[in-house]
Amino acid sequence: MSKYYLMPFNFCRLSNSNELIINTVGDYLILPNGTVKDIIKRNIQKKKDSELYLDLLSNFFISETPINPLIDAMAIRYRTKKESISNFTGLHIFAITLRCDHKCDYCQVSRQSQDFKEFDMSLEVIEKSIDLMLKSPNDCLTMEFQGGEPLLVFDKIKQAIEMTKLKNSVTNKKITYVICTNLTHINNEILRYCKDNSILISCSLDGPEFLHNYNRIYSNNSYKSTIAGLRLAQQFLGEDRISALMTTTSKSLTFPLEIIDEYRKNGLKNIFLRPINPYGYALRTQKNRYTTKQFIDFYKKALNYIISINLRGEFFVEDYAKIILTKILTPFSLNYVDLQSPSGIITGVVVYNRDGNVYASDESRMLGEMGDGKFLLGNVITDNYESIFYGSKSSMLSKYMCNEALAGCNRCPFQIYCGADPVHNYATQGDLYGRRYSNAFCERNKAILTFLFELMNQDNDVFEIFKSWVLN
Numbered sequence: 067m068s069k070y071y072l073m074p075f076n077f078c079r080l081s082n083s084n085e086l087i088i089n090t091v092g093d094y095l096i097l098p099n100g101t102v103k104d105i106i107k108r109n110i111q112k113k114k115d116s117e118l119y120l121d122l123l124s125n126f127f128i129s130e131t132p133i134n135p136l137i138d139a140m141a142i143r144y145r146t147k148k149e150s151i152s153n154f155t156g157l158h159i160f161a162i163t164l165r166c167d168h169k170c171d172y173c174q175v176s177r178q179s180q181d182f183k184e185f186d187m188s189l190e191v192i193e194k195s196i197d198l199m200l201k202s203p204n205d206c207l208t209m210e211f212q213g214g215e216p217l218l219v220f221d222k223i224k225q226a227i228e229m230t231k232l233k234n235s236v237t238n239k240k241i242t243y244v245i246c247t248n249l250t251h252i253n254n255e256i257l258r259y260c261k262d263n264s265i266l267i268s269c270s271l272d273g274p275e276f277l278h279n280y281n282r283i284y285s286n287n288s289y290k291s292t293i294a295g296l297r298l299a300q301q302f303l304g305e306d307r308i309s310a311l312m313t314t315t316s317k318s319l320t321f322p323l324e325i326i327d328e329y330r331k332n333g334l335k336n337i338f339l340r341p342i343n344p345y346g347y348a349l350r351t352q353k354n355r356y357t358t359k360q361f362i363d364f365y366k367k368a369l370n371y372i373i374s375i376n377l378r379g380e381f382f383v384e385d386y387a388k389i390i391l392t393k394i395l396t397p398f399s400l401n402y403v404d405l406q407s408p409s410g411i412i413t414g415v416v417v418y419n420r421d422g423n424v425y426a427s428d429e430s431r432m433l434g435e436m437g438d439g440k441f442l443l444g445n446v447i448t449d450n451y452e453s454i455f456y457g458s459k460s461s462m463l464s465k466y467m468c469n470e471a472l473a474g475c476n477r478c479p480f481q482i483y484c485g486a487d488p489v490h491n492y493a494t495q496g497d498l499y500g501r502r503y504s505n506a507f508c509e510r511n512k513a514i515l516t517f518l519f520e521l522m523n524q525d526n527d528v529f530e531i532f533k534s535w536v537l538n
Contacts, residue, residue: 067108068119070128076479077102080520088479091143092393093125096523146397147482150414155455156207156401157415158199159428162187162222163214164420168248169283172313172342172354186219187420192226194446195418200230200237201451210244212428217251227263244268249295250284257302267299271310271332273318273325281315296332305333314341314364316356322368330375330382337372338385339365343429344494344506358506362513373521376531381538388535390518393483395536403427405485405511409467411441412460422446424454426463429489440492463488466498474502480515 075089085102088094097118104110105122112119122128126140134140150156164185166173187195199207209230211223227243234241243265252267260267272278275289282288299308310332312318312325329337341361342354368384375382389402403410411426418424422445425431430441441463444454454460466488469475475486490507491500502508522529 068111070108070110070123070130071132072106073126073129073134075127076477076481078479078516080516080523082520082524084523086479086516086519087127088482089126090482091126091140092147092397092482093127094394094519095121095125095127096519143397147393147399150399150401150406150410151408153204153206153401154413155202155416156204157210157403158195158202158207159210159212159415159417160187160192160195160226161212161214161417161419161431162192162216162226163219165218166213166215166248167218167250167284168215168288170281171283172281172315185214185420187222187418189222189225191418191420191422191446192222193229194422195424196226196230196233198418198424198446198451198454200233200239204239206240206242208242208244210246212246215248215251216245217247217256220251220256224259227265242266247295248282248284248288248292249299250288250291252295252299254298254302257299260299260307261303267303267308269296269299269308269310270313271296271329271334272312272315273321274328277317277321277325280317281313293332300333305335309336310334311338312340314339314356314361315354316360319356319360319364322364323371326368326371326375326382330380335381336383336385336388339368340386341510343432344490358509358513362510362517365514366517369517369521373528373531376534377527381534383535383538386514387518387532390483390515391532392536394518395533403485404487404507405483407467407469407481407484407486408464409486409488411467411489412443412455412463413467416443416455418446424449426460427489429493433489433493441489463498466491472499472502474508478502478512480512483515484511 073089075087077085077087079099080086083099085097085099086094087097087102110119110122126134199209216223223245230241243263245265246268249269269292270282271292272281278289278292279287284291296308310329318325326337369387372382372384389400389405392398392400401414403414406414411430415427416424417428417431419431419434423434424443424446425434426441426443433440434442443459444457467486469481469484469486472486475481487507488498492498494506495501522532
């Protein structure tokens, strides 16, 4: 028996007769089946198994002393993984109107007719929300306008941006402006303002015409309006200033390749394969219901196709995989709300609703519109920054925001790459803590992470493709 000390790590078996071990800072090794047992029983010999022994030692899986001499370096790496906590809230979403010209079945909010102006955010609420946003300790903020359809109130977007610029002349924060739109109301005047003020555009594109129109109900042809707006925006702003998001409905599951080709056809270099929100208004119709397994099958087919595109020399990225791969292959962690621990709600994102209510996340706002104020933090008119961000509600939610303290997560090898999502737990399972064995969030992320590790281990060319995604 060798004389070495075990450092904290978890493991799982992959489908290709290998074992995956991951430690608390995200270092990983893929080993033949049975190796973990040998590690634990101290059967790895320094001379006989020199390469494996040194790999385990250098990657903080074992130590030759009770306290590893590089423990401080390990602590620095762990702090780097959790850096977003010290920055605090960076994404500030302004739900500036509930009015919309579409009637999408998967819409997660209670959209209103485009004629009902009482569902717009007032200038008082806009100003109070901006004041709260600028009090964030984060020096880099994103001010994102959502709806409804925010371009129905573009005059208010302009007022909000000009007000923010004036107030920010004192705070001097770096602010990125984003408008999430269906593009049906985009025009030269709006795009000229966006170009002059470095505003990013995010739109919805669900795939080819037959699929997009099936998912996104509009009085005219939603697909044609979207594509026309997309091309106009690309001409004005450049292809790198406009992005697209797709939402997977049950009909989408049959057409992963066609969806990807639609993005490529329209000059888009990336796609985010996004499942539908599994609760609330989004599940009003049967066409939005499918199992996690069905989505995983869809995702794997799509990702394999994207890899084949890259192997042929065309650079094209799947964004969710890129986020996870950044966590795996670098010391850093992207500020993606769903994959943070502590959870990205409050610490990474808040939503200012059109009525002044402040919610812990966009999904929280959806629950609020349905009459459930579980994640309502306060109101910009009646509450101050401290009571909203550090008050009793935020304090209560913080108990459920660390996956390190959640049963099931605490022994999962993917813990360092994953996050805690009390909103999903509450909405789908009825409590903030959640039950990992029947949790769709957990099932989906474990399946995708396992698939990514298997792909990297099987083919070095795929590994090089993944590295290129992370570096760009």
